[in-house]
Amino acid sequence: ETGVTQTPRHLVMGMTNKKSLKCEQHLGHNAMYWYKQSAKKPLELMFVYSLEERVENNSVPSRFSPECPNSSHLFLHLHTLQPEDSALYLCASSGGTGDYNEQFFGPGTRLTVL
Amino acid sequence: GQNIDQPTEMTATEGAIVQINCTYQTSGFNGLFWYQQHAGEAPTFLSYNVLDGLEEKGRFSSFLSRSKGYSYLLLKELQMKDSASYLCAVSDSNYQLIWGAGTKLIIKP
Numbered sequence: 001e002t003g004v005t006q007t008p009r010h011l012v013m014g015m016t017n018k019k020s021l022k023c024e025q026h027l028g029h030n031a032m033y034w035y036k037q038s039a040k041k042p043l044e045l046m047f048v049y050s051l052e053e054r055v056e057n058n059s060v061p062s063r064f065s066p067e068c069p070n071s072s073h074l075f076l077h078l079h080t081l082q083p084e085d086s087a088l089y090l091c092a093s094s095g096g097t098g099d100y101n102e103q104f105f106g107p108g109t110r111l112t113v114l
Numbered sequence: 115g116q117n118i119d120q121p122t123e124m125t126a127t128e129g130a131i132v133q134i135n136c137t138y139q140t141s142g143f144n145g146l147f148w149y150q151q152h153a154g155e156a157p158t159f160l161s162y163n164v165l166d167g168l169e170e171k172g173r174f175s176s177f178l179s180r181s182k183g184y185s186y187l188l189l190k191e192l193q194m195k196d197s198a199s200y201l202c203a204v205s206d207s208n209y210q211l212i213w214g215a216g217t218k219l220i221i222k223p
Contacts, residue, residue: 004156042118043157043201043213056210090156098209100145100164105156 002026004106006091012112013081021076021109023091029104031097032074034066037088037108049074050097081113116140118214120202125220126192134187134200134217142207148176148187149201151216157201160187189219197221 004025013019025032034046048056049068063085065077074091088110092103117139126132138146145164149157163169163178163185175188187200199216206212 040122040215042215043203043211045210048210100162101205101209101211102147102159102162103211105158107156 004091004093004104006089006106006109008109009107010110010112012114013078014114015081015083017081018077018079020078021089021091021111023074023076023106025072025074025091025093025104025106027093027104029093029095030071031094031101032068032071033092033094033103034074034076035090035092037090043090047076048097055097078111081111083113086111086113116204116206116212118202118204118212120200120214120217122215123218123220125222126189128192128194128221128223130192131188131190132192132219134189134202134219136185136187136202136214138183138185138202138204138212138214140204140206140212143180144205144207144209146176146178146185147203147205147211148185149203150198151201152198160200192221194221194223 007022031050036044046060047066052068067075088108090108091106094101094103120136148160151157161176168177173190178185199218201216202214203211
């Protein structure tokens with residue numbers, strides 16, 4: 001595997017389900033990110049981890065819970081979601097969180113909440 | 115507040131030149147990125163500008179004017195594969211990327 005991978009690529013879940021999104025980076029980076037991408041809207045930064053420590057949480061509802069067990073893996077745990085949470089969830093990684101920090105993105109998980 | 119503006123959609127002809135503009139108002143500036151995103155795919159890095167001027171990379175060039183809070187992406191010799199969304203993002207004072215909504219570029223034969 002190379003770059004940033006995400007699983008699953010597509011997910012349909014009910015409002016009472018619990019599911020998890022997985023991201024893995026094979027680039028030796030120290031920072032990882034979760035973004036939400038909705039149609040015709042800017043990318044919304046949800047969470048940032050640097051060296052496995054959360055450094056940013058942009059007022060994301062508690063029904064989204066991130067986990068970063070090591071610098072290569074990032075999870076987003078989902079529970080009791082709402083239909084408006086349907087979107088593309090993108091994971092990204094970068095060498096660090098300061099200075100020049102080109103981000104490398106995974107292909108995303110297309111989430112549909114029924 | 116922080117704001118990035120870019121046109122929602124543009125149309126151009128194969129073989130032509132197109133310029134996609136981006137204006138920004140952010141708390142601090144640590145560089146501006148352009149990314150390309152094909153439908154259903156991940157955004158991929160195109161260019162980075164931190165100093166004023168033009169950066170050229172093959173058919174793509176990116177320009178920055180910090181005093182005007184303005185950048186553009188110039189695509190030359192357009193090909194059908196250039197049909198995609200182009201995302202402008204500014205690194206703010208905390209090195210967080212503030213993203214525009216993206217410009218969908220449609221290339222016609």
